[in-house]
Amino acid sequence: MPPDRRSLPPAVLIAGLGGLAAASIVLFLTVGAKGSWSFILTFRGTKVAAMVLVGYAIAMSTVLFQTITNNRILTPSIMGFDALYRLIQTVLVFQLGSAAVAGFDPRLRFGIEVAAMVAFSWLLYRWLFSGSLRGLHLLMLVGIVFGVLFRSLSGFLQRVIDPNEFLVVQDRLFASFNRVDAQLLAVSALVVLAVSVVVWRKAGVLDVLALGRDAAINLGVDHRREVMQMLVTVSILVAVSTALVGPVTFFGLLVANLAYLLVDTHRHRLILPVAALVAILVLMSGQLVLERLLGFNGALSIVIEFLGGIVFLIILVRRAAR
Amino acid sequence: MIEVRNASKSYGETLVVDDVSITLPAGGVISLIGANGAGKSTLLSMISRLLPVPAGTVTVEGMDVTTTPGDVLARHLSILRQDNQMTARLTVRDLIAFGRYPHSKGRLTVEDQGHIERVIRYLELEAVAHRFLDELSGGQRQRAFIAMVLCQDTDYVLLDEPLNNLDVKHAVAMMKLFRRTADEFRKTIILVLHDINFASCYSDRIVAMRNGRIAHQGPPEDIITPCVIRDVYGVEANIHEIDGKRVALYFR
Incomplete structure (x- = not known):
């Protein structure tokens, strides 16, 4: 009996998305190129690498987070990651001054940011996550409260800071692919690769976790341990992408839900690659629009959150209507 | 035991x-x-x-x-609770196949396939086996979930x-x-x-x-005696024996 699925066969879908993503990369590298190719390709190549990496990390972290929370309208940012990143940036500039911060070894700063974000989330999980579903909800609630606390603290510091320094802070808080350090890219790529291997091997367990806590326990999955492990994985991915380019909140929500729409399946071995490809495609075309059509007048997060917001509303309204 | x-x-x-x-x-x-x-x-x-x-x-x-x-x-041991809401988009057959997870950890063997087909037949789910859970009626969904735990064998x-x-x-x-x-x-x-x-x-x-x-x-x-039912539920019941089975009437 032929299954009455509306979506394309997975192989076709992945090949198609892969082709589109590759095309968007080529377009991004070549459109409007004037002058020395070796310079342009290196310059834009770094940006492309950053976008691929960040898109991949955000797509994966959002899908994982939604799987363990059994909720498709949450993103890891609910745990206060973005806010913590803001706070770290603000405190650094406030305490040391923008000149000192700019003089930092970028690898050191990156290391500190990632370590702080992962440590924060790990402590929160250890403290609060008892293993029950209520525990997971409590964890998210406390994450939101911490997010508000961090935001208020950085808001306060930004008000009392020297106005020139404030501009520096503000600039750092918009996601941007224009100031990515090539050295950091290599380190991040390694981290993300290592995490991906773990996640790929756990894909079967993830499928089971998506059934919900009771069903997962019934099927013999150590729910508490697996969820803890995935939460830590998510924090690493979010920390890396945030430390690289800054907070891109809405983006994950958008690409994860687009991926669910595209592949009518529960299998993470399909959802994860599709989400990653969608993420790369969206980031590339977004940046292309930003740089070539809008002439750099804005940050990528503005484009993504504008379009993402519209798409997301459409998805929600359509689902409510069904 | x-x-x-x-x-x-x-x-x-x-x-x-x-x-x-x-x-x-x-x-x-x-x-x-x-x-x-x-x-x-x-x-x-x-x-x-x-x-x-x-x-x-x-x-x-x-x-x-x-x-x-x-x-x-x-x-x-397998367990099925009352409310089974899930966000993942699954077909009935996919759900039932999860029942084999404790045995084969996601890689279905020929034996697993046999179990799945048998359970689908037992629960008369052939007609909806390829449908998504969110397209089914409450009763069909309930039978699909029961099929999953029975498939766990x-x-x-x-x-x-x-x-x-x-x-x-x-x-x-x-x-x-x-x-x-x-x-x-x-x-x-x-x-x-x-x-x-x-x-x-x-x-x-x-x-x-x-x-x-x-x-x-x-x-x-x-x-199933008037005395026990009064004790457990606090209602009066008439007990009748029909075809060797006890039936409690407690509707009045």
Whole structure:
């Protein structure tokens, strides 16, 4: 009996998305190129690498987070990651001054940011996550409260800071692919690769976790341990992408839900690659629009959150209507 | 054999399961009955390790449920709770295939496929096997979930109100299926039931709970009596024997 699925066969879908993503990369590298190719390709190549990496990390972290929370309208940012990143940036500039911060070894700063974000989330999980579903909800609630606390603290510091320094802070808080350090890219790529291997091997367990806590326990999955492990994985991915380019909140929500729409399946071995490809495609075309059509007048997060917001509303309204 | 020794559980100040000790023998259909809030579902969740056991012990075939690794237990005991909402988009066949996860960890063998096909046939789900769960009626979805736990092929199958959402025809078919599974494959089926007449007609043994304790237990003829039903539910019932089965009338 032929299954009455509306979506394309997975192989076709992945090949198609892969082709589109590759095309968007080529377009991004070549459109409007004037002058020395070796310079342009290196310059834009770094940006492309950053976008691929960040898109991949955000797509994966959002899908994982939604799987363990059994909720498709949450993103890891609910745990206060973005806010913590803001706070770290603000405190650094406030305490040391923008000149000192700019003089930092970028690898050191990156290391500190990632370590702080992962440590924060790990402590929160250890403290609060008892293993029950209520525990997971409590964890998210406390994450939101911490997010508000961090935001208020950085808001306060930004008000009392020297106005020139404030501009520096503000600039750092918009996601941007224009100031990515090539050295950091290599380190991040390694981290993300290592995490991906773990996640790929756990894909079967993830499928089971998506059934919900009771069903997962019934099927013999150590729910508490697996969820803890995935939460830590998510924090690493979010920390890396945030430390690289800054907070891109809405983006994950958008690409994860687009991926669910595209592949009518529960299998993470399909959802994860599709989400990653969608993420790369969206980031590339977004940046292309930003740089070539809008002439750099804005940050990528503005484009993504504008379009993402519209798409997301459409998805929600359509689902409510069904 | 499932042995519960001095198990207790409280939510805040309220004791929901109060120092319960009971031995459930292997084989047959056992029904748990009792008024709302009597502690049936909580006891079932403790036996199946969905809830921790704060006091006392629960063993299944000699394995302590709190210390035995989850995947070992999953090959001996399966549980289905009442509300089964999920966000993942699954077809009926995908869901049923998950029942084989404890045995094959996601890589389905030919034997697994055989189990899946057989369960689909038993539960008359052939026509909807390729449909997505969110496109089904409540009763069809309920049967799909029951199919998943039956596909798990465990010696003990625990079901919390499995007749929810089922019409009369499917409720009867489901109870007959449980009876058959217990008789032919020597399984132990433990059900939380609200309909005492279904419990009376299909169980080997009925356990009645009241206020977190085991109030009565025994074969249907000992439990389906005016006296026990008044004690457990606080209603007056006329008991009639029809075709050798006791039926309680409590509608007036």
